Amino acid sequence: MTGATLLVELLTEELPPKALPKLGQAFANGILAGLRSRGLAPADGASRWFATPRRLAVTVAGVLSEGAPKDVTEKIMPVSVALTADGQPTAALSKKLEAKGIPLSAVASFERRMDGKAEALFHTSTVAGAKLAEVLGGIVQDALRQLPIPKVMRWGDGDATFVRPAHKLTLLHGADVVPGSVLDIQSGRTTRGHRFMSRGDIDIATADAYEPTLLAEGKIIPDFAERRANIEKQLVSEAGRQNATLGEYADLLDEVTALVEHPTVYVGEFEAEFLAVPQECLILTMRANQKYFPLFDTEGKLLNRFLIVSNMELADPSNIITGNQRVVRPRLSDARFFFEQDIKAGLTPRVVKLGSVVYHNKLGSLGDRVERMSTVARRIAGLLGADENLANRAALLSKADLLTDMVGEFPELQGTMGRYYALAEGALPVVAEAIEQHYRPRFAGDALPDSNIGRALALADKLDSLAGFFGIGQIPTGDKDPFGLRRAALGVLRILMEGPLPLDLAELIKHAAEAFNPGVLTVGVDGPLYDFMLERLRNTLRDAGHAQDVVDAVLALKPTRIDLVVPKLEAVLAFQQLPEAAALAAANKRIVNILKKAEGELGEPDVALLVEEAEKALFHAIVEVAPLARSHFQNEAYTDALRVLAGLRAAVDRFFDEVMVMAEEPLVRQNRLALLNQLAGLMNQVADISRLSA
Template identity: 75%
Template sequence: MTGATLLVELLTEELPPKALPRLGETFAARIAEGLKARGLAGLDAGFRWFASPRRIAILMPGVAAEAAAKEVTEKLMPVAVALDAEGKPTPALLKKMEAKGIPASAVAAFERRLDGKAEALFHTAVVPGAKLADVLAGIVQDAVKALPIPKVMRWGDGDATFVRPVHKLVMLHGADVVLGRVLDLDAGRTTRGHRFMSRGDIDIATAEAYEPTLLAEGKVIPSFAERRADIDDQLIAEAKRQGAQLGEYADLLDEVTALVEHPTVYVGEFEAEFLAVPQECLILTMRANQKYFPLFDAQGKLLNRFLIVSNMRLDNPVNIVTGNARVVRPRLSDARFFFETDKKHKLDSRLPRLANVVYHNKLGSVLERVERLEALAGAIATQLHGDVAAARRAARLAKADLVTEMVGEFPELQGIMGRYYALADGEGKAVADAVQAHYQPRFAGDALPEGNVAAAVALADKLDALVGFFGIGLVPTGDKDPFALRRAALGVLRILMESPLPLELPRLIDDAAAGFKPGLLTAEGFTAQLRDFVFERLRHLLRESGRDAAVIDAVLALKPARIDLVPAKLAAVETFRSLPEAEALAAANKRIVNILKKAEGEPGEPDVALLQEEAEKALFHRVVEVAPLVRSHVDNEDYADALRVLAGLRDAVDRFFDEVMVMAEEPLTRANRLALLNQLAGLMNRVADISRLSV
């Protein structure tokens, strides 16, 4: 499709920085969809989106002024209703034709064809294509309505609403203004550039001239992606000149890109004496409050320098640099004050204040939770043969920093500050490290707590939350998970599986439940529900790691108590599945499972005296022969070897099903054969339910 480039821009007050990329991309995508739906742009037509602090826009080449006309066929009515016995139009047909503006002379051109079981009349007409001038304003208005804006505002005397006041609307098709009205604004070609460095109102000559005109006359880089890349290049170059590192800064880079239109990087500095404060506090202050980029040495230690991304480019930036240094100094002073003040009171002395902090109105205070964590962490450490006293002490102190001045000001530092204060109080390193690490892993890919003490406290923290909320019926539903229980479950799974830790999940859940006061956890069957929930999270975790779905189902079907053994079982089943005997044994196992489901009563032990056919005797002796070896391999966690031994049963199993009637008429014979199959199934499914591997 040939056409001209289309430009649509909304010029606004400063837009929410964290939402800016999504606003810009969604706005452009919706306009592009509207143009394609009306045939004004090809279905594969590309576009570019723009977003700066005061504008969102789209630039789309190849947009037609008018879409091509097209034939439209519509059903009018059944022939029996439309035409009389002589084939002339009935009053019903004439009335419908009049309503649709179809001339009477068109009857002869109507097409008769089957519609279901009856014949119907169809009318084909050529419909003119949509005109850009007629539909663009509506498309833009629909795009505005589709934006992900949680809260809108009204400004001036008009009725228009948007996330921020809108001042100008540009709609250009090539060099021509597309007339229209959106958000109480008439479209034109005038926009504005940088608040301070632009020359004022700017006329955009053509849609293609949008970017170069804004950059040259408005001192604005309208493309979010290009502006981000420009800032990134400047940051890296300046950090290199300073002989420093930037650390992790991607999230801040996105936010700063949404705050500036003409970025320039300068170097700021603060007094070295502030480095006595834990660097996490200073980093958070600079990044979160001031949007500065801290600098680090090669070992990751904070330097007393930082990078400023300014919205102004000056020959002499001394005022900008000194002004930012003057602004950051009080924030760093506050951090130092909080740190020094907090150290005057030991963490242990803060525990009584946790009694006044509500954890949940049905689960009590944070202090009551701390008491549960202390007992549970000690129990877990005992199972791990770890330092029980250290685990209990770390769990007791884990939440104390919640009532410190620093964490009150910066909640993101909970745990981190707890570690610093624990060390200042003279607590052991294992205790202090566990106070910080008990929140880990906080997100996908986050580090795990190191050591048995930290792992015990981290598991206690997550298990207490899971058991508590499941126990009062507050279970995640759909996308809603207000207590982050999915994240807690994944944390438990990762700690158990990746550390790895030889702990049994059902026992952990029962131990956590035992810590709550009697009668507090009232949801019926919540422990079983919680186990299912955790295994479902494990299923998702394993699938995301690229594991085969059938292999995962085979292993998890047995609800293994030891999560740390799951990876080895998965690997063993994958190896087994590649053996030539695997498919036949999986199918046989599936058949056995189905037979046993239909059997009445619980099968007992097979009696060798009741064996009749040579095939069943052979299978019995093979099962007796390999059973000790399989059990030994499983007990030694040699799962691949166990499955390899089971693969040797194929010939005996195939012969049994070829020559033996399991459901014999004689009751004792039938029961004995069912008992043999039950024994075989129990042996074959020691590692995984291999029937799940059958196609």
């Protein structure tokens, strides 16, 4: 049976722009799954999803009007219940078959087979395939019900609910309308084009004609990806004509694509005098409030021009351009006013006001927080050889911009405005930069602080949050992380690891916890927080492509110098390539299991108690290589250290071949355990080598 293309389109009021691509894909996936589960669409058939501000749609190729018949086998009942001893149907079987509409004469065709421990009767019947006209409405309704929509609304006098009011439903199979009702709307072949550039209602002749009809008659680009590419091409082209660049624009491009159906790019401008305001303020105003694309020179400096993505294409767009310029001017004026007022008020006078702003009801005020950050930042700065007084100054000013008018209007500018205001009142550049950078990294892949003052402050900020919320029992669970502690932990790990900074994570956690006043933290922090961060580190390393067994081997030793973790991973990976690696890993695993049986403390092995030649050889081999290996460890030359230790393989193999570790003589047994313990301690300074054994 040959299928035809199916079109499903739901026409609505304007859909949420940031969710539109996700809604479009989820709608198409739901319909496709519903068709395939009923045998109406091929498993490998082509499909396309469409999404504009006012529609969700999908086309599916090769859809059948009726699915193929299929055999369905069902269990009737156990043979012991269904048949008498001489094989005749029982009353129970007759009653069951009557209820199912199966004639008693069909019993002869029933299959008998084991079902678990009992034999049962099974009946196979042929069921007609699903009919598209009967099931499509339900498939569409199910797809809508499963969309990732947090809130729905009701409109008109009906009971239908959706994220936005719906107006038209198009269900076309080839050239035929498929009858059905969804959201109280009867299906048809009529849709609507652009609000102003099309002629109103448009009939879709066939499902395959959907896209070309909307393009030609509706003045709409229905495919989200094509519309996005069209906008981007226009933006890049127009920016080139302006001898300008666009900066970062991907997120805004996605949002604007969800706001227009017929994109056309125009150039607007504003008065150059506004450029006296920090460009981050103007950029955020244009992007967030007006959805404009700011233009920059080749050095990244903001120009007094911007690009408008309009939903209208006009021969004379002067009214559109003038209107947008008129709208943006008050926004820029507000930004200038906020900036000028904040400069007048100053940054330092706001520090004392932080004491009246609650950070968390159990963790005190923002003033308490910056005092703690100051304590920890000074300590870290000292460990890094940086100026502790500058770290203290940066910490005290770090949150003051939260009380400014600009940050109150644009919270995204916290830190950024603190830098500008600190410079305006004469702060040293390194202090101002630290104020801006202490929020880094804000997201995956974000830049890190680039000075030791900035690093110290960023670590103090994140560690204060982690220690504080862990200390009051607010630990992330499942997907819930309301205080962003996972992000803070990853930030600490990245700063330490990518710096790299020679700081001890366990000590940093301890310092952060000690900065709180007695009694504030009611839950122990050190162990739980370190374990939490170690797990984040494990996931980060795996995501970066490091082998799981190597990561587990290194982290099994619970390292606290995070800056040395990657060098250790690289050393273990190099060790794995050595011919001795597998045997030594297996021997280490055996040693670990043997040492579990040890009783009491294991001191240094006594050479006088060494009996067998093999154990003497191992002892002397350890004595010979230990100084060089330890020297490599101390110099953080981990690869060289493991290569030296690989030379112990022959002695280790001979020991296990010729020596009975668990000897009957207690002193000999204990001495051999001490020898193995010494070997394990030497071998496992970089990683738990036993974990590399298959």
